[in-house]
Amino acid sequence: MxxxxxxxxxxxxxxxxxxxxxxxxxxxxxxxxxxxxxxxxxxxxxxxxxxxxxxxxxxxxxxxxxxxxxxxxxxxxxxxxxxxxxxxxxxxxxxxxxxxxxxxxxxxxxxxxxxxxxxxxxxxxxxxxxxxxxxxxxxxxxxxxxxxxxxxxxxxxxxxxxxxxxxxxxxxxxxxxxxxxxxxxxxxxxxxxxxxxxxxxxxxxxxxxxxxxxxxxxxxxxxxxxGPNAKISDLDRQTISLQRQETLLTRKLHELEAEKEKCVVEASNYLAKGMRPAAKNSLRKKRELERRVTQLSDSLTNLHLMISQLSESESQAQVIGAYKHASASLKAVYKETGLSEDNVANAMDDVEEALELHDEVKTMISKPVGPAVASIDDDELERELADLLEEPEGPGPSDGGMPDFDINKLPNVPSSPVGVKTLETQYSQI
Structure with missing residues (x-):
């Protein structure tokens, strides 16, 4: 600590x-x-x-x-x-x-x-x-x-x-x-x-x-x-172990690359001094380092793949866990409320029966009531309607209705102001 x-x-x-x-x-x-x-x-x-x-x-x-x-x-x-x-x-x-x-x-x-x-x-x-x-x-x-x-x-x-x-x-x-x-x-x-x-x-x-x-x-x-109730699992331990190996390999690759560059510089220096055998040895060492770099690179690629697969499997496990919790919650709700296929079918049948009863009650309420109304025959009502259609149109002047008048008998429009007495006289002449 x-x-x-x-x-x-x-x-x-x-x-x-x-x-x-x-x-x-x-x-x-x-x-x-x-x-x-x-x-x-x-x-x-x-x-x-x-x-x-x-x-x-x-x-x-x-x-x-x-x-x-x-x-x-x-x-x-x-x-x-x-x-x-x-x-x-x-x-x-x-x-x-x-x-x-x-x-x-x-x-x-x-x-x-x-x-x-x-x-x-x-x-x-x-x-x-x-x-x-x-x-x-x-x-x-x-x-x-x-x-x-x-x-x-x-x-x-x-x-x-x-x-x-x-x-x-x-x-x-x-x-x-x-x-x-x-x-x-x-x-x-x-x-x-x-x-x-x-x-x-x-x-x-x-x-x-x-x-x-x-x-x-x-x-x-x-x-x-x-995290809440976080637990370190075997998967976590494997993941952290692979990540540490990845760090070590990456560090080793950088070291090998540095050695490779050093070999190239040594070979150039030996050539400048006319020491060709020594220059060839430096190049041989460089070739060996290149081989090791290739192997480490392949191993590092495999590590990346494994870490990615572990991370993906953990995500999938979390999704499955979420599914399980959701399923358990749904089952608990169904259990608490009594929901089931039979209960729902019975409830829908009850709803249909209630609606049918409602329609019947509405029809019963809308029917006419009383002996006088019930005794009237529809055929008699139809004949009465036909008699009304055969009657002549509304009454003429002899019946006290509005008199017919000819528009041609109307007086001319006066050219000077008209008083009240003049209007009464003209109206009496119509």
Whole structure:
């Protein structure tokens, strides 16, 4: 595992500092040591809440995963004054599982308990040590054990969790999809490009304990695979073995090509000196190197083909796995809802019967009701309609209807304005 280097604490960013930080009187109280809680429980709890929140924000914002009391004191120094209350705050955070000792995490390694199981054991089954340390500090006693706690390296779990999730998103972008996983990788390759290898190691440990990664470190070299419930299979081991052979062959090919060029240069130098036998020996060596290069190239081509086939078989296995899960889900749905071929056929028959019944009811409702209506004969109605068609057209003037008039008998249009009496006279003449 990577070693832990005690680096200087980064400065606290101004954006996470609360308003109280600018208040000298308020900060004088907050930087002082805790007094007995019984004297002023409200003030005690407010002070504890202040420091818990600012320490968590500081660790997450600055990606400060490993801390100790001395580092926090340097980080929160204000106008030359160091906080004297952090031991109580640290114990409170340890009691809640927000801080855990670095050595405990490293002892469990990649294959320790799950995070939930570890938290249960520490905070529920074995809380006595936490309570004893807190009581010891509250009484104001100091001992070699309590003094040692001030330099104890602790892991800030919220900061570690954020760092681990960032690493998971980078290594396995599809980690939100069920059964998605990354390719198997060498653990050393994952750690070598990280600015802080210890933080990266701890992040992978956290992912392993939350079933988001899998590490196989009982072989050399150690392997890692990222993703939900990721498991390193025999296929993964074979793939990584072929990839390592591919790397070795490629490196060997470059070396042979360099030797080949060197032989050509030697042959030219020997010819310039008139040493033809030596020049021929250099060319013979070049021919032998060319033969070996051809063999290695063929082997490398075969390796590429095998790696491609393994990758294709893995993809096919994932597709088949997806088919199996989908089929199981469909069967579960059919089982829960009672869907079957017979049930569907019976349901469709019921629907047809219901529709037929609906049509019959609609027909029954639309039939005329009552004895008077029922006694009328359709033949009588037809004869009555025929009699109506044979009757003469509408009445003439003798019947009091509108009189017929001749358009030629209409008076001429007057050439001068016409009064009301004139119109009445002309109308009476029509």
């Amino acid at each position: 990577a070693s832990n280097k005690n680096t200087l604490a980064p400065l606290v960013p101004k954006e996470i500092l609360p308003m109280d930080w600018q208040d000298d009187e308020r900060m004088s109280f907050l930087l002082s040591a805790f007094k007995a809680r019984s004297l002023n429980p409200v003030s005690y709890d407010a002070k504890l809440k202040f420091w818990r929140a600012i320490i968590e924000d500081y660790c997450s914002h600055c990606n400060q995963i490993v801390i100790d009391e001395a580092l926090l004191k340097r980080a929160f120094e204000r106008n030359g004054t160091l906080p004297a209350c952090l031991s109580t705050v640290i114990e409170s955070l340890k009691n809640d599982g927000k801080l855990i000792p670095l050595e405990e995490m490293q002892k469990m390694g990649y294959h320790g308990q799950s995070w939930a199981a570890w938290t249960t054991d520490k905070l529920l089954k074995n809380p006595a040590s936490f309570a004893a340390n807190k009581l010891w500090s509250a009484l104001g006693y100091d001992s070699s054990s309590s003094a040692q706690l001030t330099s104890q390296k602790l892991i800030c779990i919220p900061a570690l969790k954020a760092h681990a999730e960032e690493l998971l998103s980078k290594m396995c972008p599809d980690h939100s999809i069920l059964h998605a996983s990354s390719e198997v990788m060498l653990l050393a390759d994952v750690l070598k490009d990280k600015p802080n290898k210890l933080f990266a190691e701890l992040a992978i440990m956290w992912l392993c304990r939350n079933n988001q990664a899998s590490v196989e470190d009982n072989v050399s070299p150690a392997l890692v695979k990222f």
